[in-house]
Amino acid sequence: MLNRSAKEKMQSDQTKKRKGPADPDRFNRQIEFILEADKLKRTLRKTILMDRSRRENSAEHSWHIALTVLVFSEYAEDKDIDLCRVMKMLLIHDLVEIDAGDTYCYDDEGRKDQGLREAKAAERIFNLLPADQTRAFRELWDEFEARVTPESRFANALDRIQPFLYNYYTDGQIWQENNIKSRQVKSRMKPVKDGSTILWNYVSSLIEDSVQKGFLAK
């Protein structure tokens, strides 16, 4: 039987032999990125929660729309899309807001340099990762932004429909506070059409209903 000090020595040797990540620098970069991502929880959007208690942040918004993929997948325009890639895009699409902040979709002034601010942010934030992951994340973000592939079109549709639903179900509070007109909402919602005809038709009917109910100015 081993005595106490021998046991301790063995444990210490085991500790030294612990298999760590093959590339510690790579691992450290990954940890740094994960900790950096935490900051997205402090990026506030215009949208308010359903109980109107506070503004939504971009991290929880990203969760909500990634979850919506699982619920609404049957309404995607293209039935053969890779839903996993849609989820990935939605999980990372707002990370640039850590630096660039959330730009309100009806803030014409803020939107002028939005592209530039977000591209700069993508450069910094995705480069925290090891090079192969920087490329992979950047490709997903570029794909989302370009709205060309069926996956990115569906992802964009969900990204737009979620705040729209919130506006509708909170009686258009934020629309009214910002004096938003129905033609602005229609224009903002157009990408929904490319991602899902069914969801677009639903949005169109709710826009009409919002005008009728006075949630949204004509």
Added chain:
Amino acid sequence: MLNRSAKEKMQSDQTKKRKGPADPDRFNRQIEFILEADKLKRTLRKTILMDRSRRENSAEHSWHIALTVLVFSEYAEDKDIDLCRVMKMLLIHDLVEIDAGDTYCYDDEGRKDQGLREAKAAERIFNLLPADQTRAFRELWDEFEARVTPESRFANALDRIQPFLYNYYTDGQIWQENNIKSRQVKSRMKPVKDGSTILWNYVSSLIEDSVQKGFLAK
């Protein structure tokens, strides 16, 4: 050329012919579920954000760990796992907390009836969905909870490692406030071992370091 009223009539006819969801009851259930999910943003965890400004909520935590799948996938114990299913599990794993609340992992009293409270919550919340989706979500949640499949083991590893990292990088503030001992953290972290030897070894070394630095009581 059509006159104004004819145009209006055509538009009105087009509105009537809009293709809506094939099954409106199904669609309404899906919308209700999506709106209900919003409540998870109001479930507060013990964990604090990295800047210590406030407690984290379960929705943003779910986003963070689903994102971590994309970063840490190479450390999964089983190399052939379905990462898409890991993400799905993580996106839905905390929905039960809408009813059951977050139970602090070191709250032995609260954990006594946690299983019961969460099973009841799963019953209500997943049943908001159409039957086929109720089954699919419930299966994912059961799989996550059982920690038997390689996918669920990796998912659980990430679910445990994220708050652990936060504790470590905020100098153990929440551990100290709750008088947590290193053996409790070790025990809580054990499922990390099943999901990823490399991440487990990393966690083990940070536990030792936390004790040395005084973040965590021996």
